[in-house]
Amino acid sequence: MADDEALAHLAELSRRLAAEDDLDGLLQRIVDLGAEEIDRCDGVSMMLIGRGGGISTPAFSSIAARDSDLAQFATDEGPCLEAIREHELVIIDDLRAEVRWPEYRQRALELGVRSMMGVRLFVKGDTIGALDFYSQQPHAFDRRAQLYGQVFASHAAVAMKAAITEAGLEQALRSRDLIGQAKGILMERHSLTARDAFERLSQLSQERNRTVRELAEELVRAGELSD
Numbered sequence: 001m002a003d004d005e006a007l008a009h010l011a012e013l014s015r016r017l018a019a020e021d022d023l024d025g026l027l028q029r030i031v032d033l034g035a036e037e038i039d040r041c042d043g044v045s046m047m048l049i050g051r052g053g054g055i056s057t058p059a060f061s062s063i064a065a066r067d068s069d070l071a072q073f074a075t076d077e078g079p080c081l082e083a084i085r086e087h088e089l090v091i092i093d094d095l096r097a098e099v100r101w102p103e104y105r106q107r108a109l110e111l112g113v114r115s116m117m118g119v120r121l122f123v124k125g126d127t128i129g130a131l132d133f134y135s136q137q138p139h140a141f142d143r144r145a146q147l148y149g150q151v152f153a154s155h156a157a158v159a160m161k162a163a164i165t166e167a168g169l170e171q172a173l174r175s176r177d178l179i180g181q182a183k184g185i186l187m188e189r190h191s192l193t194a195r196d197a198f199e200r201l202s203q204l205s206q207e208r209n210r211t212v213r214e215l216a217e218e219l220v221r222a223g224e225l226s227d
Helices: 003-018 023-037 063-075 079-085 102-110 143-163 166-190 194-208 212-222
Strands: 043-049 055-060 089-092 115-123 126-135
Touching (some): 003 023, 003 143, 023 043, 023 055, 023 126, 023 194, 043 079, 055 063, 063 079, 063 126, 079 115, 079 126, 089 143, 115 143, 126 143, 166 194, 166 212
């Protein structure tokens, strides 16, 4: 893709993100687009920082991406946490040869992860989280993918910052934790993609005149949705 075409494409992505009028939809759109836009990417997850400094994964495009984040939380180490805490960009070319984060490394290899790219989400120095791009192939993210990932993350951060306040983010994180669990149940139970699982919850929300959060809470608590 020529440089002018790439710039026009990024502008269109920015407009698509800005067009999301629902915060839950925006977060899901970001990880879905990230997985689509970066070559050889097999999944994207989003880590966000809550008001008290706690970090969670409110959106993900694949089960492996979600589980990789959970492994980082469990071991308190990994590239996405590193992107939030230390560096704006963290690259793993081949996890089998990686010597950093040994506890996380073993868990991620079991998930089929071979290479990763963690990119900080921030606006004017205010870090709000990070995007983590995963691939089942080694050396998946070359310099062009790294630059593209950073530009994409900057557009995503601006869209998120414009859509939420700090209080709104905290509420969204609580809701998205439930929605993420419910989405994971539907994905594993019905072999759905992350986007399809979210859209199924959204459709049920409209049909039953209940919020997505209410449906997610019922599914997580009871294991199924009442008729």
